[in-house]
Amino acid sequence: QLQLVESGGGLVQAGGSLRLSCTASGGALNNYALGWFRQAPGKEREFVVAGSRSGSGAQYADFSTGRFAYSRDNARNTVYLQLGDLRPEDTAVYYCAARATAYGTNYFLRDTEYWSWGQGTQVTVSS
Numbered sequence: 001q002l003q004l005v006e007s008g009g010g011l012v013q014a015g016g017s018l019r020l021s022c023t024a025s026g027g028a029l030n031n032y033a034l035g036w037f038r039q040a041p042g043k044e045r046e047f048v049v050a051g052s053r054s055g056s057g058a059q060y061a062d063f064s065t066g067r068f069a070y071s072r073d074n075a076r077n078t079v080y081l082q083l084g085d086l087r088p089e090d091t092a093v094y095y096c097a098a099r100a101t102a103y104g105t106n107y108f109l110r111d112t113e114y115w116s117w118g119q120g121t122q123v124t125v126s127s
Helices: none
Strands: 005-006 010-013 018-025 032-039 047-052 057-059 068-072 078-083 093-100 121-126
Touching: 005 093, 018 032, 018 093, 018 121, 032 078, 047 068, 047 078, 057 068, 078 093
Parallel strands: 010 121
Antiparallel strands: 005 018, 018 078, 032 047, 032 093, 047 057, 068 078, 093 121
16 A cells, blocks of 8 residues: 655745655555645645656646646655745645556646545745
């Protein structure tokens, strides 16, 4: 059974950067499509970025385009989310998620499409 563990969250000032990591065990991430989501207090979980199983490219939410960057390291069985130009409204718990899928460039943008989730890592941005 695939297990995901996020790390890298913390407290950062507005304009700062963080790199989140999501390391998998129990399966190889290159067999999965992957996604990052976030949930702020009192709000619903929202899509941040999705990566395809093939690993080519990513699809970003509008708010993350140009500020966040998704990458995957198959050798480390880890995906990353580089957060840049952080704003107070980026404060949330960030989750990575995975779902098994056929090889290809399909992106999955809804949280209901994912089967495995990490426990989340808190990102707090101060003004």
